[in-house]
Amino acid sequence: MHPYVISLIGGLLIGISVFIMARGLGRVTGISGIAASALVARDSGWRWAFLLGLLLGGWAISSLLNLSATPVASGWSLPIAGLLVGFGTVLGSGCTSGHGVCGIGRLSVRSIVATVVFMAAGIATVALLRALQY
Amino acid sequence: MNSTKAIAMAFISGLIFAAGLALGGMMDPVKVRGFLDIFGIPAGRWDPSLAFVMGGALIVAFAAFRREWMRAKPWAGGVFEFPSAKQIDARLILGAVLFGMGWGIAGYCPGPAIASGLVGGSSILIFLAAMVVGMLIAKRVAK
Numbered sequence: 425m426h427p428y429v430i431s432l433i434g435g436l437l438i439g440i441s442v443f444i445m446a447r448g449l450g451r452v453t454g455i456s457g458i459a460a461s462a463l464v465a466r467d468s469g470w471r472w473a474f475l476l477g478l479l480l481g482g483w484a485i486s487s488l489l490n491l492s493a494t495p496v497a498s499g500w501s502l503p504i505a506g507l508l509v510g511f512g513t514v515l516g517s518g519c520t521s522g523h524g525v526c527g528i529g530r531l532s533v534r535s536i537v538a539t540v541v542f543m544a545a546g547i548a549t550v551a552l553l554r555a556l557q558y
Numbered sequence: 559m560n561s562t563k564a565i566a567m568a569f570i571s572g573l574i575f576a577a578g579l580a581l582g583g584m585m586d587p588v589k590v591r592g593f594l595d596i597f598g599i600p601a602g603r604w605d606p607s608l609a610f611v612m613g614g615a616l617i618v619a620f621a622a623f624r625r626e627w628m629r630a631k632p633w634a635g636g637v638f639e640f641p642s643a644k645q646i647d648a649r650l651i652l653g654a655v656l657f658g659m660g661w662g663i664a665g666y667c668p669g670p671a672i673a674s675g676l677v678g679g680s681s682i683l684i685f686l687a688a689m690v691v692g693m694l695i696a697k698r699v700a701k
Binding site for chain 2: 427428429430431432433434435436437438439440441442443444445446447448449450451452453455456459460463464467469470471473474475476477478479480481482483484485486487489491492493494495496497498501502503504505506507508509510511512513514515516517519520521523524525526527528529530532533534537538539541542543544545546547548549550551553554
């Protein structure tokens, strides 16, 4: 199968996960929101259950399909990137899943704006790092 | 919201989400960065995989959130609690800019980062620890 078709199937699976969370629990599947709230909010049993599924699922399917992942950041850039992602997603109330999939799926203008902005910031950052040969 | 039914559905949903990320290639930072590298289009090194993943996810998400197709209550009981915020403010934009920068540097957004927790070696653990710290700081300062 063409790699893009496999990517599309992967996307459909993510959509099914979003569907179950929306219809089953009445929640959006925003990973940053689920993770950040799990850390501080009470009654987070369902959040931890989702995160555990995500963690174990990632391990299981990676092992099953023998997937490889190559880190692109090392040294200090790793914790800096982690801080930016954690801080930015909480400040901006969402990430690729919350704004990019659920928010756009709900036709939220706020989420469309956020998605365009974080995509543009990501594109600019990669371009800058490339220019700096990093 | 924390009935056995809700917990089981959330867990299964997490498993399916991870399977989708893995199949979509999103657990590989090289592919994610390859997508953000749009200036690589003329050189033929752009990787559009992420667009297919998002497209596939959106097709189902549009259906998932169609109000007309929803029952009165979620399957696990309780009420629908979807975000209601509409404002486009400095907080939203600054947050998105900072997130996009981190995403571009490491090639990880929160979903793939957590899904890679047990398979990404020490580098992902450093990233995840920093991400948690970043989230907690933001929760503190941005109330």
